Amino acid sequence: MLSLFAPIVAFLFQQADGGRFGVMWQSARSPDLSKFLVIGALLFIIGVAGVLTRRNIIVIFMSIELILNAANLNFIAFSRYLQDTGNMNAVAGQVFAVFVIVVAAAEAAIGLGIVIALYRNKETIWVDEIDLLKW
Amino acid sequence: MILNGWEAVFFWIFSIAAIFAGLLTVMARNAVHSALFLISSLLSVAALFILLGAEFIAGVQILVYVGGVMVLFLFVIMLVNVGAEEQGLSEISNKPRQVAASLIFCLLLVIGLLFAINTGYQGLQKRDEARLGGTTEQRRTQQQNLATGATGTSRITTDTQQVGNSLYRFASLPFEIASVLLLVAIIGSVMLARTLKQEAAVDDVDPEVLLTKVAQEADRAETLREPT
Numbered sequence: 001m002l003s004l005f006a007p008i009v010a011f012l013f014q015q016a017d018g019g020r021f022g023v024m025w026q027s028a029r030s031p032d033l034s035k036f037l038v039i040g041a042l043l044f045i046i047g048v049a050g051v052l053t054r055r056n057i058i059v060i061f062m063s064i065e066l067i068l069n070a071a072n073l074n075f076i077a078f079s080r081y082l083q084d085t086g087n088m089n090a091v092a093g094q095v096f097a098v099f100v101i102v103v104a105a106a107e108a109a110i111g112l113g114i115v116i117a118l119y120r121n122k123e124t125i126w127v128d129e130i131d132l133l134k135w
Numbered sequence: 136m137i138l139n140g141w142e143a144v145f146f147w148i149f150s151i152a153a154i155f156a157g158l159l160t161v162m163a164r165n166a167v168h169s170a171l172f173l174i175s176s177l178l179s180v181a182a183l184f185i186l187l188g189a190e191f192i193a194g195v196q197i198l199v200y201v202g203g204v205m206v207l208f209l210f211v212i213m214l215v216n217v218g219a220e221e222q223g224l225s226e227i228s229n230k231p232r233q234v235a236a237s238l239i240f241c242l243l244l245v246i247g248l249l250f251a252i253n254t255g256y257q258g259l260q261k262r263d264e265a266r267l268g269g270t271t272e273q274r275r276t277q278q279q280n281l282a283t284g285a286t287g288t289s290r291i292t293t294d295t296q297q298v299g300n301s302l303y304r305f306a307s308l309p310f311e312i313a314s315v316l317l318l319v320a321i322i323g324s325v326m327l328a329r330t331l332k333q334e335a336a337v338d339d340v341d342p343e344v345l346l347t348k349v350a351q352e353a354d355r356a357e358t359l360r361e362p363t
Contacts, residue, residue, distance in 0.1 A: 030137045031146045034256040036183070039150045041248040043157050043180075045241050050161035052237030053228045058166050058212055062173045065204065066157050069180050072192070080187040084274070085266045091297045095306050097192050098298070101199050102313045106320035108204045112211045113324030119215040120330070128229065 036077035043070035055126045057118075061111050068104045072097045138186060146186055153179035164227055166212045174205050191295040 043066055050063030079093025119125060122132075138146050156176035163169040177200045184193035228234050260267070281290040302310060331352050332345070340348070 028147070029143050030139060031143055032137050033259075034252060035146070035150070036187070037252045037256065038249065039153065039183070041245070041252060042154050043176075045245050045248070046154070046157040046161055048244065049237065049241045052240065053234045054161065055225075055227060055229060056166055058208065058215070059161070059169050062160055062169055062208065065173065065200070066160060066176065069177060069196075069200075072196075073180055073183060076184050076187050076189045076192060079189065083188070085263045089297055089301075091294075091301050092305075094189050094192050094294075094298050095302050097189075098195060098302065099306075099309060099313055101192075101195055102317065105199055105204055106316050108207060109320045109324040110327070112207055113327035115211060116214060116328045125215055126225070 033077055033081045037074060040070045040073040040077070043067075043073065055128055057115055057125045057127050057130070058112075060127065061108065061115075065104060065108070068100055072100050075100070142186055145182070149179045149182040149186070152176075153183065167209065170205060170208050170212060173208075174201050177201055177205070188292075188294060190292050191298045 047063045047065075047067035047070060050066065051060050054060055054063065075093040075097045077093075079091060079097075082090035082093070115125065118130065122130060124130065153176050156172045156179060159172040160169050160176060163172055177196060181193040181196040181201075184190075184196060229237075278290060281292065283289065284291050331349060
């Protein structure tokens with residue numbers, strides 16, 4: 001199935017000549033560490049925007065998951081980079097990502113417990129209506 | 136670290152999918168849609184992990200995030216959903232000025248992060264120029280040397296083995312602490328989410344005391360709700 005598309009992709013990948021566009025194309029067809037870092041940064045920003053703008057507390061939690069996931073992507077990308085610069089057995093980044101996932105799971109459980117307790121008392125999930133600590 | 140050929144194609148497919156699904160997570164009006172978009176974003180990032188050679192983390196991501204955490208999210212959405220949001224009765228975001236301020240902040244953050252990545256990566260490349268050359272070949276030969284699976288076409292990766300080794304060899308104390316953290320999280324969420332009746336039942340409270348407590352709780356909830 002994949003081999004059906006192979007000529008098209010090969011054709012697209014041929015035209016890497018000089019010029020600014022050629023350089024961009026050349027770098028786009030061989031993604032390296034910096035591409036992964038940019039993707040991680042964009043996911044992080046999207047998560048931050050969600051935390052800052054949304055009113056629904058559950059969507060805010062989901063944005064936090066997005067942020068943690070972006071951090072994980074950076075860890076894994078750097079782990080691969082370290083493997084490729086000599087140390088083939090460098091997996092410290094992956095071990096760290098496991099811990100990030102564990103902490104994210106614990107955070108989600110506690111946070112959603114708080115949301116349920118809050119909803120039982122205040123009957124709202126809008127963060128601008130939860131102002132008990134405001135004086 | 137360079138991805139070649141099909142790996143590059145799949146990199147662009149999955150990274151664009153991850154970013155668009157992330158954007159839709161933040162922008163969706165219905166919280167259930169948000170959760171489903173977040174699931175697709177997490178799956179795309181898991182695919183990126185596979186491209187990076189971290190098969191174990193990709194599996195953990197799918198099992199724990201998609202199979203565990205997101206199901207928990209969906210349950211809570213269905214327990215508390217007020218329904219005003221998707222009917223358009225209520226604003227999904229904060230006041231316009233707050234949104235404008237936070238978007239400006241995010242824009243500055245984007246600029247700062249991209250600048251930092253650019254300069255930092257150039258420095259990194261300059262430092263590791265000599266060592267980055269032969270690694271593609273090295274990785275290819277390493278993959279050729281892996282044992283084949285039952286079908287004869289696939290290779291059995293040693294990634295899980297390596298992660299397990301370094302997890303138990305260098306991070307065994309954090310591993311134990313993480314298990315304690317999970318235990319605390321379980322107990323904490325049970326404590327937080329139980330009702331007053333369940334609380335009293337566990338503590339063997341006298342039925343009359345319980346009744347007055349329930350009445351007090353109802354009063355308190357009534358005052359908290361602030362009739363406007």
